[in-house]
Amino acid sequence: MPNYWLMKTEPDEFSFADLEARARAVWEGVRNYQARNFMREMAVGDLVLIYHSQVKPPGAVGVAEVVEEAYPDPTQFDPESSYYDPKATAEEPRWSVVDVAARQRLTRSVSLAELKQAPALSDSRLVRQGNRLSVLPLSEDAFRAILTIAETDIDVA
DNA sequence: GCCAACGTTGGC
DNA sequence: GCCAACGTTGGC
Numbered sequence: 612m613p614n615y616w617l618m619k620t621e622p623d624e625f626s627f628a629d630l631e632a633r634a635r636a637v638w639e640g641v642r643n644y645q646a647r648n649f650m651r652e653m654a655v656g657d658l659v660l661i662y663h664s665q666v667k668p669p670g671a672v673g674v675a676e677v678v679e680e681a682y683p684d685p686t687q688f689d690p691e692s693s694y695y696d697p698k699a700t701a702e703e704p705r706w707s708v709v710d711v712a713a714r715q716r717l718t719r720s721v722s723l724a725e726l727k728q729a730p731a732l733s734d735s736r737l738v739r740q741g742n743r744l745s746v747l748p749l750s751e752d753a754f755r756a757i758l759t760i761a762e763t764d765i766d767v768a
Numbered sequence: 769g770c771c772a773a774c775g776t777t778g779g780c
Numbered sequence: 781g782c783c784a785a786c787g788t789t790g791g792c
Contacts (some may be wrong), residue, residue, distance in 0.1 A: 619790090643775075643789095664790060723791080740774035743789045 615754040616653065617660045617737060619745040627661045627673040631713040635678050639686045640694045640707050646746035650709050651681040658765075659711055660749060660757060662737075663720075670722035671730070671757055674765055679710035700719075719759035731756035 620626065630636050639672065641647055653659075657677040663669060683704035686694035699705040727738045731752045736742050749757075758765060 621790095645775095669791070732781090741790095743774060745789085 612653045614652075614654065614657045615660070615749040616649065616657060617662055617747050617749050618675075619662045619664045621665045622663045622732065625755060626663065627675075627716060630661065630673070630675060630711070631716065635710050635712045637685075637708050638711055639684050641684070641708070641746060642645065642694065642696070642706060643743075643745060646704075646744055647707050649746045649748060650707050650750075653677045653709050655680055658754065660754065664742065664745075665721055670723040671700065671717060671726065671761070672720045674713045674714045674758075674763075675711040677709050678712045678763040681707040684708040704759070715765050717758075718763045719746050719761055721757055721760050725760060726757065729753075729756050729760060 622628075625636070638650070641650060643729065655677055659675045660671050661673045661675050662671050683701075684694070684706040685708075686692040687696040687703065687704060687706045689695055694706075694707055702723060723738070726732050726735075731750070732738050735753055736744055736747045737749075745760040
């Protein structure tokens with residue numbers, strides 16, 4: 612049985628459509644320890660709700676699937692990358708990525724305002740004030756509630 | 769563009 | 781190990 616997660620992205624940088632356009636994507640650039648630790652807990656087959664931030668309105672837009680468990684984020688070693696971390700070494704990497712693949716676009720996106728009203732989400736870090744975590748766990752109830760709001764069915768393999 | 773929330777850094 | 785300063789996130 613999969614676990615459920617939510618990951619944020621700024622669609623101007625990398626959108627769900629960008630994810631759909633390729634077979635898989637490296638979820639690079641996470642530079643928050645708590646978010647990183649959640650990624651390290653992910654397993655192949657886990658389902659990830661993709662959330663667009665910094666747009667009007669912010670909200671959930673699609674479902675992705677973890678296709679490769681956590682490994683060191685290559686961008687931390689690349690001085691040319693905006694995600695470069697001079698304190699990271701090959702022996703002691705700081706940051707991790709997972710690979711994800713688009714699974715299904717929501718029939719309609721679900722705005723943050725709607726998510727805040729969903730009882731199943733009331734305990735989620737997503738809707739708490741001042742939440743800045745870009746990777747966070749979702750309960751199965753929360754995940755299913757969002758799919759219901761979006762009137763989206765997803766095949767459970 | 770503003771600003772509240774919150775994570776990180778670094779002096780002590 | 782504390783905490784002030786600073787930087788970033790992200791909704792509005």
